[in-house]
Amino acid sequence: MARAATTTDAFNAVAEPRRREILDALAGGERSVTDLVEHLGVAQPVVSKHLRVLREVGLVGVRDEGRARIYRLEAGPLRAVYDWVKGYERLWSERFDLLDTVLEDLRAERGPGQQPESPESSQEDDHDQP
Amino acid sequence: MARAATTTDAFNAVAEPRRREILDALAGGERSVTDLVEHLGVAQPVVSKHLRVLREVGLVGVRDEGRARIYRLEAGPLRAVYDWVKGYERLWSERFDLLDTVLEDLRAERGPGQQPESPESSQEDDHDQP
DNA sequence: TTGACGTATGCCGATATAGGCATACGATGG
């Protein structure tokens, strides 16, 4: 067996940095291939090939305008990536690990039978690294 | 040039579904290799190899316990993925907002007891598979 | 020690990739 095709899903398509750059560029608005070629500073066939991959996973859409092809971002498939990685958000902050420990300690101190006050509601703190 | 190594970064490491499964499993707590083998239902060498990749990008850590090796999640590197994809979140939300607007308009147009005018909404969708 | 256990590694084969280069192709303007 070989590695999964880049066109398998957004995860694989987006693993390539150049393709991320393309998406980043398109996030600023529609662009023609030539536009992207200039923006990325790589050969045109390279860009066209990456665009093909992105199109196949539904991350970009195309529109014909005269002899040019205008590409646009279609972020939908990224949602799978987002949804997956989002679940790990709370895990990468050491500070948060510390907080976890503290909370656990508190819970323990309070003793069994006591409920911690609705910890479910405080979900959206932004845990940044110092 | 070939495709970037899976050990290049979290993006590449995580493109493999099996490795995501491993991380998901480890999110529930430390696990030995045998544990993971059972959990995933694949051959042991396969698991060991995936774990190697994950270790090389810093997504897991190991600890020796007797003859077993206990792996733990180390989510840090996922932050790069999260930070990148997070920027796109609002784009599919916007889409929904748009949809909401359209639906609202339709509802308003229809009014109490009115029919919606045949919506010619469907835009592009050029999902092609050559 | 011997042997069983838990893991890691080596080798193989089939498959794809990314980019370089040349070229094919459709649209447009003389």
Add this chain to the structure above:
DNA sequence: CCATCGTATGCCTATATCGGCATACGTCAA
């Protein structure tokens, strides 16, 4: 019709991959 522009595609090479299988390695129990 012909030349040119804007893009896509084909061919090529070097390189990795993932999984299967066998096996090496370290640890623990008799």
